[in-house]
Amino acid sequence: MTGxxxxxxxxxxxxxxxxxxxVSSLILLAAxxxxxxxNAVWSLCYVVGAYYFLMGSTVARTFLIIMSAISAIAFITILSLSQGKTTFSLLLLFLGIGSAYCFHALKFSLPLNAEFDQRAASYRSETERAKQRFYDEMEGKGNGG
Incomplete structure (x- = not known):
């Protein structure tokens, strides 16, 4: 797979x-x-973190690495404690494998790191250009223009 x-x-x-x-929080609220x-706050953090990760945010990448590690360990620990509950165990196994994949990809995948570095550089330059436009606008208004 590519980065x-x-x-x-x-x-x-x-x-x-x-x-x-x-969605589960909204359904409970509606019921x-x-x-x-x-649960609602962390779920929102996951969505926001994933969005900013795609944009190239290093903070979001670090957040997702930490959450992947914690999630993989938690799902596998709970899986070992859930004896005899096949459906629940399969769900936890699926979530644990997904979290372990995310941790591996975020931390050790060279193609992903190369793609992320490229997006992070693009994001930083875009942010710098936006800041410069803002300062230029403010300077123009301050000079009576």
Missing amino acids: KHHMLAVAAIYFIMGAVGI GAAPSLW
Whole structure:
């Protein structure tokens, strides 16, 4: 797989995990039950983190690496404790494998790192251009223009 495909796969996994959490919170809220605030907040963080990761944000990449490691360990630990619950175990195994893949891709994939570095440089230059336009506008207004 190319670096672009790894990036899209990691972002898709986190978009889906975040969307499922947000939708489940909304369904609970619509049903009159109190949803978990932490679940809704972390799900939103997953979606936002995946978006900014695709943009080239180093902070978002670090966040996703940490969350991938914690998620993989947590899912595999819970999987070892859930004896006899086949459907639940398969779901946890799937989530654990997905989180382990995300951790591996984010931390060790050379093609993904190359693609990420390219996007990060593009994101930084775009941000610098936007800042410069803002300062130029402010300077023009300050001089009576």
